[in-house]
Amino acid sequence: MVPLDAGVGEEEVQDWGNDRSKELVGEAWSDASTASPVFDFFPALGGQDTVPAGEFPLEFAAQALERRPSLPRAYCALLHGHRDDYYVYALLLGLRLQRLCTGADRVLLCNGRWWEDTAARSALEQLYTSVYHVHLVDAPHATKVKRHKSVFSKIQVLRLPYEQLLFLDLDILVRTDLAPLFQVPAPAGMYHGVCRAGELKHGEFIAVGEAGWWCINAGVMRLEQWQTEDVRLLLEDVKRIDWPSALPEQYFLAQRMPGWRHLDQSWNMEVGFTYEDPGFTWPQAEARSWATAQRGKLWLEQAVEDVHVFHFSGTQLQPWWYADLSPEAVFAEAARCWKFRDPRRLLATALCEWRQALAELEEEAARWPEFACKPAEEAIQRLVAVAASCRQLELEQKRPQECERCRRRFLDTEGRHLSGWEGWWWLCTDCIVGYIFSDCDWPLGCPACWFCGQARPGRWELHQGQPWWTCGCQATAATGLGGEVLGRAASRPTKADRRTRWAGGRSAKSRASAPTASPVLPSAGVRARWAVRPVDTAAAKPVLAAERGAVDGSGVAAGAEALRLPAVMRFSGRSLEGQAGKQAGREAGKQAGSPGSWYL
Numbered sequence: 001m002v003p004l005d006a007g008v009g010e011e012e013v014q015d016w017g018n019d020r021s022k023e024l025v026g027e028a029w030s031d032a033s034t035a036s037p038v039f040d041f042f043p044a045l046g047g048q049d050t051v052p053a054g055e056f057p058l059e060f061a062a063q064a065l066e067r068r069p070s071l072p073r074a075y076c077a078l079l080h081g082h083r084d085d086y087y088v089y090a091l092l093l094g095l096r097l098q099r100l101c102t103g104a105d106r107v108l109l110c111n112g113r114w115w116e117d118t119a120a121r122s123a124l125e126q127l128y129t130s131v132y133h134v135h136l137v138d139a140p141h142a143t144k145v146k147r148h149k150s151v152f153s154k155i156q157v158l159r160l161p162y163e164q165l166l167f168l169d170l171d172i173l174v175r176t177d178l179a180p181l182f183q184v185p186a187p188a189g190m191y192h193g194v195c196r197a198g199e200l201k202h203g204e205f206i207a208v209g210e211a212g213w214w215c216i217n218a219g220v221m222r223l224e225q226w227q228t229e230d231v232r233l234l235l236e237d238v239k240r241i242d243w244p245s246a247l248p249e250q251y252f253l254a255q256r257m258p259g260w261r262h263l264d265q266s267w268n269m270e271v272g273f274t275y276e277d278p279g280f281t282w283p284q285a286e287a288r289s290w291a292t293a294q295r296g297k298l299w300l301e302q303a304v305e306d307v308h309v310f311h312f313s314g315t316q317l318q319p320w321w322y323a324d325l326s327p328e329a330v331f332a333e334a335a336r337c338w339k340f341r342d343p344r345r346l347l348a349t350a351l352c353e354w355r356q357a358l359a360e361l362e363e364e365a366a367r368w369p370e371f372a373c374k375p376a377e378e379a380i381q382r383l384v385a386v387a388a389s390c391r392q393l394e395l396e397q398k399r400p401q402e403c404e405r406c407r408r409r410f411l412d413t414e415g416r417h418l419s420g421w422e423g424w425w426w427l428c429t430d431c432i433v434g435y436i437f438s439d440c441d442w443p444l445g446c447p448a449c450w451f452c453g454q455a456r457p458g459r460w461e462l463h464q465g466q467p468w469w470t471c472g473c474q475a476t477a478a479t480g481l482g483g484e485v486l487g488r489a490a491s492r493p494t495k496a497d498r499r500t501r502w503a504g505g506r507s508a509k510s511r512a513s514a515p516t517a518s519p520v521l522p523s524a525g526v527r528a529r530w531a532v533r534p535v536d537t538a539a540a541k542p543v544l545a546a547e548r549g550a551v552d553g554s555g556v557a558a559g560a561e562a563l564r565l566p567a568v569m570r571f572s573g574r575s576l577e578g579q580a581g582k583q584a585g586r587e588a589g590k591q592a593g594s595p596g597s598w599y600l
Contacts, residue, residue, distance in 0.1 A: 073104035073182055074162040077170055078154050079124075080136055082113035084379045085320045087120065089170035091376055092357050094127030095364055096174040103179060107160060109134040109153075120379075122372040123365070139238050143248040151249040152238050154218065158226040169219040172268075173310040173319075173354050181267060186224040188261040189216030190268040192250065202264035215250035216260055219311045220268040265299050269307040271317065271350045273341040274300065275433045281418060287436045303344075310350040317347065319354040323380070324388035327355040340434035405431040449473060 075097050079090045090108060097106045108128045114120045115133050124131050136150040143149055157167050164182050168174075181188075184203045191200050193214030200206065206214075226234070234256060245251055254260060278290035292300065312319050322330045334348035342348065358380065365376040399409035404425040415428040418435075427435065439457070448455050449471040458471035 069105055069161055071103070071105050072163040073166075074107045074129075074160060074164070075101060075104055075166050075168060075178070076107040076109065076157045076160060077168050078109045078134070078157070079114055079170060080111040080134075080150060080153065084382050085318065086170055087114050087379050088320065088358070088361075088376075088383060090114075090124060091127060091365075091379075092354075092361055093168060093170055093172065093174065094124065095361050096357065097178075098127055100174055100176060101178050104164075104166075104182075105129040105162070107132065107157075107162075109156065111136055111153075117375065119371055120375040123368065123376040126368050126372050137235060137238065139241065139248065144244045144246050148246070148248060151218075152235070152252070154249065155231065155234060155238075155253075158223060158231050158234075159228065160225065162225055165223040165225065167218070167221040167223055169311065169313075171312045171319075172219060173312070173350065173357060174308075175310065175353070176308045178267075178308070181220075181222055181263065184222050184261055184263065185259075186222045187216075187253075187257045187259060188222035188263050189218060189220065189253075190265060191260075191262045192217050192247075200262040202262065202267075204262050206260045206262055215247055215254040217268055217270070217311075217313075218247075218250045218253065219270075219313060220263060220309060221253075222261075222263065265296070265302055266306055267308050268311050269302060269309060269346075270295065270299070270311045270313050271347055272314075273338065274343060274346070275341050275437065277416070277429045277432045278436075281432065281436050284436065291433060291436055304346050304349050310353070312350070312354075319351055320383045321387055321390070322351055322355055323358060323384045324391060325355065327352045327359070330355045338430055340430050340437065401426050401428075403428040403431050405435070 077090065077093060079086060094106055094108070106128045107130045108124055109132050110121065110124065111134050114124070115131075121131060134153065134156055137152045137155065138149050139152050143151070154167060157165055164186070166178060166181055188203070191206055191214065206216075237256060238252065241248065241252065272293060272295070274293055275291045276293065278287050280290075281287050322333070325333065331345075331348045331352040334342070334351050335345060338347055362377070362380060365373045365380075368376070397411070399411055401410045401412055401415060402408070403410060403415060405427055408428065410428050415426060415432065417424055417426050418432075448469070449458060450468040451470055452473045454471060454473075456471040458469055
């Protein structure tokens with residue numbers, strides 16, 4: 001590789017590159033065809049150089065031989081494309097490796113816009129020991145995701161002249177020295193799959209034989225140098241992949257490179273939500289289970305302060321979206337938006353520290369030569385401008401939905417309505433998660449207990465296939481209230497009631513000027529009632545308020561009239577008499593005479 005300095009002109013560099021490329025074509029490309037006929041080290045090409053899957057580019061290996069490494073270890077990464085965000089990611093990674101990870105070279109394989117721009121490449125050379133041009137290996141047949149068609153290009157790091165390699169994705173944030181990972185035998189990566197999830201220890205052999213059912217997370221990989229012929233055969237196997245996947249290179253490497261070991265999640269901590277909306281809220285135990293992120297027990301239990309590497313994998317969250325805010329504002333915004341989905345503040349901490357690292361990069365770039373500083377500063381400024389513009393558009397965007405819990409406004413896709421029997425409230429995704437994991441099973445205060453009629457904290461319980469709200473007073477009611485009416489109707493708002501806020505039946509317009517009152521039962525929402533009157537220990541039995549309004553028990557009849565129950569009582573669209581009455585009668589007969597027995 002020829003460095004750019006005052007003694008070497010652009011024309012001389014171009015001529016040298018063209019001559020050298022001809023040598024490579026004759027030596028290394030005699031039996032291969034490529035997508036681009038020109039292979040030089042300082043090209044002025046209008047696009048990316050690519051190599052079809054199965055063909056073997058050796059060009060950058062020749063560059064590596066010209067600069068013999070002084071150390072046996074290297075951190076390596078791959079940068080291609082034209083996007084500003086990944087260029088800034090590459091600069092951030094190089095800066096953190098330079099400051100935190102000594103004792104190993106820093107190697108960047110580069111392609112596309114950032115290689116063609118000599119000034120941008122000069123900025124990269126301020127942070128990396130070596131920057132090599134590499135041709136991309138395209139395999140669109142192997143992936144379901146268009147942006148992953150060139151992920152097999154990272155296989156070429158196996159040809160770097162280092163005994164020990166640690167490959168890193170650009171979208172990671174290094175927090176500590178990564179040298180301990182070189183102590184793990186290669187190959188090693190964080191296990192990704194269903195089998196044995198959460199059971200593997202750091203450095204443990206992954207003894208899983210079912211091909212296609214597991215892979216490794218290729219964001220952080222401990223590798224070793226391969227022989228040239230072995231890498232050639234590995235790349236030839238890429239074109240034989242006959243089933244596409246969303247993570248093609250990860251499944252491919254897991255199958256083709258035997259002996260993988262597990263890297264603990266603290267060395268490759270994927271930044272994501274701990275909980276998400278499962279699409280339903282009840283039964284609560286099932287909703288909580290499905291709401292929990294399916295990332296394994298160890299990921300869920302990982303303490304944020306002990307994480308060594310944050311990995312912003314995927315496209316749902318990009319740290320540069322917050323480049324226009326200060327680190328403190330980023331943390332506050334993330335903590336506010338994801339109060340319930342991110343209770344351990346993993347996202348808030350990772351985003352805040354990324355923003356701090358960006359500020360460090362700006363300070364470091366200011367000390368570089370102007371030729372290298374300018375492209376780095378311009379790329380950062382473009383990201384900040386786009387982030388600020390998107391934030392302003394988000395504020396100005398019409399948001400038709402108002403969350404009934406946090407009172408903020410959202411898009412339709414940022415929440416949903418709860419089930420009708422829960423009140424048909426519209427809640428944002430974060431408040432839905434908070435509702436699922438709250439001690440109180442009601443999102444907007446407490447409805448009236450089915451048994452005692454008091455609006456007190458409690459939970460929904462399933463009886464005869466129907467949900468009832470109860471505050472836990474059943475035992476007290478059974479032993480202490482004798483012949484009083486113990487049942488009271490559990491309510492579900494009708495269509496008219498859904499337009500009324502749950503606060504004394506007042507509308508949203510009138511509620512603002514009216515004093516707050518305890519929740520009441522809208523008469524139109526009365527749906528069902530179980531009336532229980534323990535006359536004595538020998539005759540305690542449940543009574544169904546039947547279609548004709550007839551009830552059994554002197555105290556219960558008066559209570560039913562006082563509640564003004566409808567002639568036909570329904571719950572969730574089903575007649576209690578028609579659907580549950582027969583079963584209730586059979587169960588009541590069985591339990592009649594049993595001391596203190598209740599049918600719930």
